[in-house]
Amino acid sequence: DAGVTQSPTHLIKTRGQQVTLRCSPKSGHDTVSWYQQALGQGPQFIFQYYEEEERQRGNFPDRFSGHQFPNYSSELNVNALLLGDSALYLCASSLESRGDTGELFFGEGSRLTVL
């Protein structure tokens, strides 16, 4: 049973560029959330996708956008990259029907470095 997979694992961009990160949820999961983890910090919630719609969003600017596909996979896009966007981006999947007691399964993350 494949867990959550993310790609790429590492990438380097320069300021002003755009980046797309990809996530495949755990088999059977229908909800995907994205988190940003800065070095030495806890993950911060970016947004969540369910039924191909963004339904909850954290305190992140519109430069951060996403998409969920019919097969439940998801993309995170960041435009106009800033140095401060350098972080580990984590994708987590879950099953909507489990509610708030359901576990979030995390991928290993995509480490973005902005120069």
Add this chain to the structure above:
Amino acid sequence: GDSVTQMEGPVTLSEEAFLTINCTYTATGYPSLFWYVQYPGEGLQLLLKATKADDKGSNKGFEATYRKETTSFHLEKGSVQVSDSAVYFCALSDWVTGGGNKLTFGTGTQLKVEL
């Protein structure tokens, strides 16, 4: 808004020592509480959870009790091993009707266990 405060690290212990990592939270509702662990080079893994007051979560010798009166969820283990060296994150869930589940994390506590 919701927040999680956990003790700062790093925490360095000798093998077989007793471990406590303090975690307190602020929430408007009745969240579920979680401890996640992040081993070097790996993604976040759920360690244990508790979904209501006085519940005790336990796994791999770790345990934590949901204390509503003190808004705490301290992590304990009676005898740590070198393999327990990792970063531990306390988190709470915020379930929004129609909005899904969002985790709020603490900043993490790094644990190093030495022989």
